[in-house]
Amino acid sequence: MTSATTMDTSVRQKFELEAWSSLRLVQVEHALGDWVTADAPQGQNHGAPAQLVDAMRYAVLDGGKRLRPLLVLAAHEAVCPIASDAGVNAALRAACAVELIHAYSLVHDDMPCMDNDVLRRGKPTVHVQFGEACALLAGDALQALAFELMTPQDGSVPEATQARLCALLARAAGSAGMAGGQAIDLASVGQSLTEAQLREMHELKTGALLQASVMMGAQCGEPGAQALAALQRYGAAIGLAFQVVDDILDVTADSSTLGKTAGKDADNNKPTYVSLMGLQASRDYAQRLLLQAQSALDNSGLAQTQALRALADMVVNRAH
Amino acid sequence: MTSATTMDTSVRQKFELEAWSSLRLVQVEHALGDWVTADAPQGQNHGAPAQLVDAMRYAVLDGGKRLRPLLVLAAHEAVCPIASDAGVNAALRAACAVELIHAYSLVHDDMPCMDNDVLRRGKPTVHVQFGEACALLAGDALQALAFELMTPQDGSVPEATQARLCALLARAAGSAGMAGGQAIDLASVGQSLTEAQLREMHELKTGALLQASVMMGAQCGEPGAQALAALQRYGAAIGLAFQVVDDILDVTADSSTLGKTAGKDADNNKPTYVSLMGLQASRDYAQRLLLQAQSALDNSGLAQTQALRALADMVVNRAH
Numbered sequence A, B: 001m002t003s004a005t006t007m008d009t010s011v012r013q014k015f016e017l018e019a020w021s022s023l024r025l026v027q028v029e030h031a032l033g034d035w036v037t038a039d040a041p042q043g044q045n046h047g048a049p050a051q052l053v054d055a056m057r058y059a060v061l062d063g064g065k066r067l068r069p070l071l072v073l074a075a076h077e078a079v080c081p082i083a084s085d086a087g088v089n090a091a092l093r094a095a096c097a098v099e100l101i102h103a104y105s106l107v108h109d110d111m112p113c114m115d116n117d118v119l120r121r122g123k124p125t126v127h128v129q130f131g132e133a134c135a136l137l138a139g140d141a142l143q144a145l146a147f148e149l150m151t152p153q154d155g156s157v158p159e160a161t162q163a164r165l166c167a168l169l170a171r172a173a174g175s176a177g178m179a180g181g182q183a184i185d186l187a188s189v190g191q192s193l194t195e196a197q198l199r200e201m202h203e204l205k206t207g208a209l210l211q212a213s214v215m216m217g218a219q220c221g222e223p224g225a226q227a228l229a230a231l232q233r234y235g236a237a238i239g240l241a242f243q244v245v246d247d248i249l250d251v252t253a254d255s256s257t258l259g260k261t262a263g264k265d266a267d268n269n270k271p272t273y274v275s276l277m278g279l280q281a282s283r284d285y286a287q288r289l290l291l292q293a294q295s296a297l298d299n300s301g302l303a304q305t306q307a308l309r310a311l312a313d314m315v316v317n318r319a320h
Helices: A002-006 A009-035 A049-062 A067-077 A085-109 A126-130 A132-149 A160-171 A179-190 A195-219 A226-252 A273-277 A279-298 A306-317 B002-006 B009-035 B049-061 B067-079 B087-108 B126-130 B132-149 B158-172 B180-188 B195-219 B225-252 B273-277 B279-300 B306-317
Strands: none
Touching: A009 A067, A009 A085, A009 A306, A049 A126, A049 A132, A049 B180, A067 A195, A067 A226, A067 A306, A085 A132, A085 A160, A085 A195, A085 B067, A085 B132, A085 B158, A126 A132, A132 A160, A132 B132, A132 B158, A132 B180, A160 A179, A160 A195, A160 B009, A160 B132, A160 B158, A179 A195, A179 A279, A179 B049, A179 B132, A195 A226, A195 A273, A195 B049, A226 A273, A226 A279, A226 A306, A273 A279, A279 A306, A279 B067, B009 B067, B009 B087, B009 B306, B049 B087, B049 B126, B049 B132, B067 B195, B067 B225, B067 B306, B087 B132, B087 B158, B087 B180, B087 B195, B126 B132, B132 B158, B158 B180, B158 B195, B180 B195, B195 B225, B195 B273, B225 B273, B225 B279, B225 B306, B279 B306
16 A cells, blocks of 8 residues: 555556456456356246247346446445355355346346347347347346345345345336436436436335345445445445436536447437536536545544545446 | 044045134235335335336236245245244245245246247236236346345344245255256147156146145244154155146136136147046046055144145145
8 A cells, every 4th residue: 555655546556457357357247157048047947948048148247337346345345344154155146246236137128128228238128139029028027137146045044134125126127226326217208307316216116226236245244334334335435426427427427438329318308417408517516425435434434445445436436 | 533533534624624724824914915025124225116016016016826925934934833933933924925935837838939928817917918028027026025025124024944944945046946847848738748848847836836835834933853754755646636637627628717717738739648548547646645645644744734624635635
């Protein structure tokens, strides 16, 4: 850490994040590759049909920033600087599970009856590649697989941890979380929303799952009340910041940088932070949310929060 | 029981099932009505948007035979003749959760990109009533809600039970269960299947969730190994019998009796037990599966199996 004193905070955090995250990303990719398979679950006769598994793997593997898995792992490490094998296993399972929920939501969101998008992470979307029926089922199966991953039957994760992880993820994914936010989003096209309404939509649509990632990581250890409350505030701030920055990038970045169609929200007449408060005010707001996230960690009583700090910085200052 | 000796077995079972099930059906309907709501989950700021919840309630309430919930409750009562409050609560939650999974699968299955059906339980299907995007999200949210129901945060269900219920339901719903079976079903239209291939498809598509219902009910108590193995065999037999009878009814009943479009499988050139083995052989097969289910219960070591026996009888001898 001594040599870092000559660098400014942002540069130091970025460098550390890359070093920290590269190992974790390898673990997550490896685990996802292992767990999204056609193998029959223990005690069942049949595995999954090949075409469905192909579509599930296509939706999940080789793409995405893996922000949610990294948040799970960073929160777990903040709570448990010296982690047990069971805790590490639980956190890796939770990290993959939340990514499966994210991946399924993208598959369904891209379908013709929703956003009707043909490009995702630079590749044809799942329904373009495999057909609509297969995309629908692949999304459904990915959601179920998320809960399967968190409930291993080999004794490797305590049942109490399994239950808490399932509880957090179910609430974040459901009608008062991600799916609810998407429903509000659909209903809001062409509508004029207040900032409070826009914030509620995004707290559900994107924020709930990002916040749950942080809380799931924490629940793989044994967090105290002060740490839990701080991580809840941290998760809320970066969840909102993520969407504000998404809205900024939708008007400032091009499609090839984003890996998806740029300018789509404006074209679809969707309310965004940029359309509501303007570009500069949106950028200022994102920076304020970053400060809120850092401030929450300052008051967490946790010692090892560098990865969480760097991830917050990345969420706000990313280019895509 | 003494007056029943003058009746034949089938009549006695039917009468008992109606008496037994009427109370449980009221409990299940009441619980579903309470739990499929817009209330914000504990610790979250927002509830679910009204239109999404309307679609979810439309999909779940006031319809359906509730076979899966009844199987959960019957299996729980077989394992725990004198049940604890926690066990009864867990079983009711499991019963509702499995029905939510069943309901979501019907919503997605009816969509234009799948079976494109407009009538379900005598009502317009969810996408006809609420639009395709809302139907897609309502199905997604119902799946998440199933896992939310099984993980209450009020201490009413032991965390070990929560974890086991989530494990069973996730595997039965996913790619090596219901969603996988639907994918095989889609791919099999116009194909000629062997009986083994047809059985595999149905073991996944319908059987896995029916069998899981039985196992979930058992896991709300503390079943012994002999009982668990017997209930697994019972669940497999009625799971398969259910589909054989479905195929029979598709050609022998009319749409108003079924509450859905009759003759649809034949019209869609889908392989069925009737198309494979003929009507009479299918009927004989269903009766053999009923005997297998009853025989499994004979060897379960469980005393209170009347409800499970009567449900098996209903599955095979139902008119719709």
